Amino acid sequence: MPNPTNGLRKRVFNAVRAISEIFKARGSEYIELELRELENIFALIVMGSFIGLPSPPTTVSLRLLPHMGRELLIMSSVSRRLDDMLGEMAGLFDIT
Amino acid sequence: MSTRKLEKPSFPIYFFMGKGGVGKTTSSAAFALYLAKLGKKVLIVSLDPAHNLGDVLGIKLGEKHAQVAENLWASEIDFDKMVRDYMRSLADKVKDMYGYLKIFNLEGYVDTLRYSPGVEEHATLEKIKEIITLNQRKWSYEVVVFDTPPTGLTVRIMALPTITLVWLDKLMELRLAILGRRKMLERFTGERPKVVMGGKEVEVATEPEEDPVYRELKAMREEVMWLKGILTDPAVTSVVMVVNPEVLPVLEAERACAFLRRVGVPVKHVIVNKVLRLTSVPEELKEKVREEEEALKLIEEKFQGLARHEIPYLPWEPRGADKLMRVAEYLRGMFGGLEGK
Numbered sequence: 001m002p003n004p005t006n007g008l009r010k011r012v013f014n015a016v017r018a019i020s021e022i023f024k025a026r027g028s029e030y031i032e033l034e035l036r037e038l039e040n041i042f043a044l045i046v047m048g049s050f051i052g053l054p055s056p057p058t059t060v061s062l063r064l065l066p067h068m069g070r071e072l073l074i075m076s077s078v079s080r081r082l083d084d085m086l087g088e089m090a091g092l093f094d095i096t
Numbered sequence: 097m098s099t100r101k102l103e104k105p106s107f108p109i110y111f112f113m114g115k116g117g118v119g120k121t122t123s124s125a126a127f128a129l130y131l132a133k134l135g136k137k138v139l140i141v142s143l144d145p146a147h148n149l150g151d152v153l154g155i156k157l158g159e160k161h162a163q164v165a166e167n168l169w170a171s172e173i174d175f176d177k178m179v180r181d182y183m184r185s186l187a188d189k190v191k192d193m194y195g196y197l198k199i200f201n202l203e204g205y206v207d208t209l210r211y212s213p214g215v216e217e218h219a220t221l222e223k224i225k226e227i228i229t230l231n232q233r234k235w236s237y238e239v240v241v242f243d244t245p246p247t248g249l250t251v252r253i254m255a256l257p258t259i260t261l262v263w264l265d266k267l268m269e270l271r272l273a274i275l276g277r278r279k280m281l282e283r284f285t286g287e288r289p290k291v292v293m294g295g296k297e298v299e300v301a302t303e304p305e306e307d308p309v310y311r312e313l314k315a316m317r318e319e320v321m322w323l324k325g326i327l328t329d330p331a332v333t334s335v336v337m338v339v340n341p342e343v344l345p346v347l348e349a350e351r352a353c354a355f356l357r358r359v360g361v362p363v364k365h366v367i368v369n370k371v372l373r374l375t376s377v378p379e380e381l382k383e384k385v386r387e388e389e390e391a392l393k394l395i396e397e398k399f400q401g402l403a404r405h406e407i408p409y410l411p412w413e414p415r416g417a418d419k420l421m422r423v424a425e426y427l428r429g430m431f432g433g434l435e436g437k
Contacts, residue, residue: 028284035277035289042270049212056263057256059218062186063316064267067308070291070300 040078043071104325105232105332109240111254113352114338115345116146116246119369122414122423123338123407124243125152125170129417130424130431131239132168139237140168141227143220144245145175154416161235165417169237173223175216182219217253220245224253225323247352254335257324258359264317271310278302328360335363336430337402340370341391350398365430366399368392369407405429 046064048055055061112124121142128140139161142149149172150157153164159177161169224242231237244250279302282288288299301307304314327333335356339349353363371392377385395404407426414423 024284028281031277031280031284032289035274035281038270038274038277042267042274045267045270056267057218057260058212058214059186059222060260060263060267060316063312064309067312071309073291 036074036078039071039074043068043075046071047075103232104329105228107231107238107240107332109228109242109326109333111242111244111250111333111335112338113244113247113250113335113349115340115348118338118340118345119367119407120144120338121148121152121243122420123336123367123369123427124241125149126414126420126423127336127427127430128168128170128239128241129165129420130427131241132165133421134431136167136238137236138168138239138241139227139231139235140170140241140243142170142172142243143175143223144243147172149243152415152420175220178223179216179219182222183215214252217249217256220249220253221256221323225319228323228326247348251352251355254327254356254361255359257320257327260320261317261324264313264320268310268313268317271307271313272304275302275304275307275310324360328362330362330364333362334365335361336365336367337363337399338367338369339395341368341372341388341395343387343391343394346391346394346398353399353402363402365405366395366402367405367407367427368395370409371406373408403429 044053046056046061046068049058049061110124110127112120112127114120121144124140128138132138140149142157147157149170153170155162155164155170157170157172159171159174161171164170227240231240244253278289278300282302288302290297290299292298301310304310337349337353339345349366356363372381372385372388374381374385405427407423410423412419414420
């Protein structure tokens with residue numbers, strides 16, 4: 001005869017795992033956002049002279065530029081979404 | 097140019113600085129010539145965009161080292177070419193890497209950068225670095241003397257390593273924070289963050305050793321630390337401030353010295369050039385002589401701790417080797433420690 005406790009244990013375990021996956025996904029979303037913002041800030045600092053910000057010596061900017069493909073893509077994508085940062089934050093925190 | 101494996105230079109380096117027209121070129125040329133007569137193998141380089149080192153030495157000069165006397169070689173750096181070459185080497189690398197990203201109009205950005213503030217300072221500093229490195233690896237001059245641009249530009253050049261280090265340290269700190277977040281994501285999701293570049297999906301680095309940006313920052317820091325180590329080492333570098341006995345050049349020189357001391361560059365000598373020493377003072381020059389006395393008192397007050405050398409107002413133009421040797425007699429106090437080494 002099947003042990004009802006085993007079935008219950010399995011359901012509890014699956015539920016805990018599902019919740020853990022949800023938290024993990026939410027946690028990684030926050031880290032992704034932080035990462036994206038840090039990379040955006042890094043690109044802004046290095047290329048700051050282009051938009052009137054105090055920037056590092058030109059040598060530093062130019063020597064880093066060849067390695068900053070990802071950061072440039074992030075910077076341009078963030079700047080495109082700047083019009084609706086509130087909407088983006090609302091989406092991230094599930095505010096409706 | 098890689099400087100990573102270089103030791104500090106074993107040869108002294110002199111920078112002659114001062115307001116335009118005070119006599120930097122004459123003093124530096126006289127100093128270099130005298131050292132050459134003492135038997136030292138000397139290179140004197142003019143970094144001043146308004147060169148007159150060749151005029152003072154009485155010989156046409158270019159970038160290539162020309163022997164102007166026994167043991168003395170001289171060159172004048174083509175300033176515009178130096179800046180162009182410097183920007184081109186950086187720009188070519190950027191354009192190669194970003195050929196497929198023309199949507200950012202990076203070509204236009206990089207070509208415009210040659211007009212950015214600070215480019216001349218960087219290009220000049222790169223040239224100084226190149227000369228020091230080549231002398232260690234190849235040329236073997238025993239003394240290198242730089243005749244520098246006017247104070248404003250030279251002071252900014254000397255301050256560059258310190259300023260650059262501040263930026264590099266902050267950027268490295270930020271980069272480590274970025275790599276830390278990437279590592280966290282890798283642990284969470286089980287795979288590295290990716291980016292699509294040039295139509296291909298590429299994994300990004302999560303460790304400092306793998307990250308090309310961090311490696312470039314680290315390499316730049318090592319180069320800057322090496323150069324800063326040289327410019328701030330009193331056993332290697334000496335700044336010679338040249339002034340005239342007038343209040344304005346003295347005040348400018350004093351501010352320059354204070355700034356150089358703050359960034360650790362050793363100022364050791366002050367040369368007071370064109371001092372009027374008249375046995376009898378004509379009526380028309382009494383005011384001038386009085387102002388000069390005032391300036392000389394100011395020099396004594398402002399440049400305490402520096403060795404002072406005076407060159408009188410000469411009744412002849414100090415051009416050519418013979419006359420420069422006569423000028424050098426007034427600088428004998430600068431050669432202690434160099435004679436007989």
